[in-house]
Amino acid sequence: MTAEAGLPDTLRDLPAWTPDPVELADLELLLTGAYHPLTGFLGSFDAAMVIAGGRLADGTPWPVPVTLAVPKELTVHERLVLQDPEGVPLAVLRVAEAWQDPTSSRWCLAGPLEPLRAPAHGPFHRLRRRPEEIAGGLPDGPVLAVATREPLHRKQLGQLRQLTDKLGANVLMLPLLGGDHDEALVRALLAVRRDLPEGARLVPVPLPPRGDGDARRDLLLRSHVAAAYGATHIMGEQEAEGTAIPVVVPEPWAYDADVEVWRPVARIEPDHVQAELTPAELAELLDRGEPIPEWFTPPAVAAELAVARPPKLRRGLTVFFTGLSGSGKSTVARGLADALVERGGRTVTLLDGDVVRRLLSAGLTFSRADRDLNIRRIGYVAAEITRHGGVAICAPIAPYAATRAEVRRMVTAAGDFVLVHVATPLEECERRDRKGLYAKARAGLIPEFTGISDPYEEPDDADLVLDTSRLSPEEAVGRVLDLLVAGGWVRPE
Ligand SMILES: Nc1ncnc2c1ncn2[C@@H]1O[C@H](COP(=O)(O)OS(=O)(=O)O)[C@@H](OP(=O)(O)O)[C@H]1O
Numbered sequence: 001m002t003a004e005a006g007l008p009d010t011l012r013d014l015p016a017w018t019p020d021p022v023e024l025a026d027l028e029l030l031l032t033g034a035y036h037p038l039t040g041f042l043g044s045f046d047a048a049m050v051i052a053g054g055r056l057a058d059g060t061p062w063p064v065p066v067t068l069a070v071p072k073e074l075t076v077h078e079r080l081v082l083q084d085p086e087g088v089p090l091a092v093l094r095v096a097e098a099w100q101d102p103t104s105s106r107w108c109l110a111g112p113l114e115p116l117r118a119p120a121h122g123p124f125h126r127l128r129r130r131p132e133e134i135a136g137g138l139p140d141g142p143v144l145a146v147a148t149r150e151p152l153h154r155k156q157l158g159q160l161r162q163l164t165d166k167l168g169a170n171v172l173m174l175p176l177l178g179g180d181h182d183e184a185l186v187r188a189l190l191a192v193r194r195d196l197p198e199g200a201r202l203v204p205v206p207l208p209p210r211g212d213g214d215a216r217r218d219l220l221l222r223s224h225v226a227a228a229y230g231a232t233h234i235m236g237e238q239e240a241e242g243t244a245i246p247v248v249v250p251e252p253w254a255y256d257a258d259v260e261v262w263r264p265v266a267r268i269e270p271d272h273v274q275a276e277l278t279p280a281e282l283a284e285l286l287d288r289g290e291p292i293p294e295w296f297t298p299p300a301v302a303a304e305l306a307v308a309r310p311p312k313l314r315r316g317l318t319v320f321f322t323g324l325s326g327s328g329k330s331t332v333a334r335g336l337a338d339a340l341v342e343r344g345g346r347t348v349t350l351l352d353g354d355v356v357r358r359l360l361s362a363g364l365t366f367s368r369a370d371r372d373l374n375i376r377r378i379g380y381v382a383a384e385i386t387r388h389g390g391v392a393i394c395a396p397i398a399p400y401a402a403t404r405a406e407v408r409r410m411v412t413a414a415g416d417f418v419l420v421h422v423a424t425p426l427e428e429c430e431r432r433d434r435k436g437l438y439a440k441a442r443a444g445l446i447p448e449f450t451g452i453s454d455p456y457e458e459p460d461d462a463d464l465v466l467d468t469s470r471l472s473p474e475e476a477v478g479r480v481l482d483l484l485v486a487g488g489w490v491r492p493e
């Protein structure tokens with residue numbers, strides 16, 4: 001891959017496109033050779049064959065459609081610069097085919113890629129390696145890949161040691177990046193490096209989970225990437241047909257509490273007590289901020305688990321109010337912010353609809369596009385506050401369900417999200433008409449007024465519904481506080 005100082009003159013006039021995070025990861029893996037034998041995004045025939053039968057059109061096994069979706073306008077060009085989210089050009093796509101995905105109706109481009117520069121973003125970049133750099137340097141003999149999105153606890157470490165002993169294998173750890181806490185994952189795996197067999201290598205690989213949640217295809221894809229990195233076997237949860245290298249499934253292990261060691265279940269005396277910590281139990285301990293037992297995982301791994309899932313009392317949270325103008329969003333949101341500040345222990349930022357429109361969203365109108373942009377901006381700021389462990393309280397109208405869902409997604413990648421629908425009836429909001437806007441809207445002086453001449457899509461995913469025509473402001477704030485206490489985000493008084 002070349003290290004260009006800037007975009008060559010000949011490419012400067014080409015249109016540029018920033019693929020989504022999964023496509024960007026695909027691009028990186030295509031360029032590094034980790035997706036061998038693929039060298040570019042798939043065309044319609046290959047994609048259809050892969051979806052139908054797990055094979056490319058020429059019969060080569062390939063588990064997932066690696067495709068690139070673009071806006072229709074971009075399908076007329078012969079070449080396209082693909083860039084990272086900061087606008088750094090990564091590759092040129094020479095378009096061989098523009099095609100419309102029959103299921104999503106989205107337009108896709110296929111064709112060979114010319115690399116411009118290696119992607120240089122993301123944590124632990126210094127540990128990234130191209131497959132050829134690793135595969136060439138591995139010792140002879142079996143290599144067992146552990147391509148994982150989860151840390152290794154004492155059980156998996158024991159299982160791994162058993163498998164490597166049995167196979168006489170070296171270990172290749174491939175932490176799969178693209179989840180919500182990549183750094184914590186890599187740190188947790190680095191923390192157990194001493195417990196891995198001598199000579200184990202660790203290479204982070206960008207391979208976010210794909211939207212379809214198909215575990216079998218995911219394992220197949222991981223097997224292809226692991227094979228490209230030189231692995232001869234992959235540790236997996238289940239056997240699967242069509243993997244690039246054999247899957248080795250560890251036998252069940254449990255903690256023998258009588259002698260305080262992890263061992264294969266088959267080797268535990270029948271009268272001994274077996275212990276396990278299910279994912280749900282582990283999550284509960286983390287939520288409550290209670291210590292993770294040392295028999296379950298090394299303390300350094302436990303510390304990373306707590307980074308990825310902090311105790312709820314310290315975890316970032318967005319409380320998002322939605323409702324008609326005059327429904328009481330600002331009043332209740334302000335009351336909640338004051339109550340949280342009075343209780344202490346939390347930093348609180350109130351992103352009120354009116355205030356946001358004067359600053360962050362100054363100049364935006366009330367068209368659908370501008371309302372969506374306004375809500376996305378609020379969501380972006382709320383997600384950042386949440387990421388840093390604060391409480392963001394938002395109180396815009398947010399009339400569109402899809403945009404609220406987008407904000408929920410952005411925030412939940414960083415922490416927790418609570419949606420409060422202030423469902424005060426329109427008649428009551430209009431009766432209040434604090435700012436005289438409803439009267440103006442009825443008189444046709446304000447076009448596109450929510451509830452009068454513009455839609456409000458009622459949420460069906462609200463965590464709390466408040467009707468302030470039946471509640472005092474204090475009662476309404478109390479309901480929200482009760483919810484936050486019940487959910488563990490706020491200490492009971
Ligand atoms: N056309 C139209 N429709 C709705 N609301 C209007 C409109 N024009 C001005 N206003 C005033 O702007 C406030 C709503 O702004 P938001 O940013 O919360 O709206 S949105 O979420 O972007 O739809 C809203 O304030 P709140 O009463 O606090 O909700 C109104 O006072």
Ligand SMILES: Nc1ncnc2c1ncn2[C@@H]1O[C@H](COP(=O)(O)OP(=O)(O)O)[C@@H](O)[C@H]1O
Pocket residue numbers: 323324325326327328329330331332395432434468469471472473474476
């Ligand atoms: N239970 C209640 N909760 C919130 N507001 C109430 C309540 N009862 C009456 N109101 C009044 O309704 C109006 C709501 O306005 P506001 O909070 O600015 O709503 P929004 O932000 O949804 O436009 C305020 O004048 C407030 O005093």
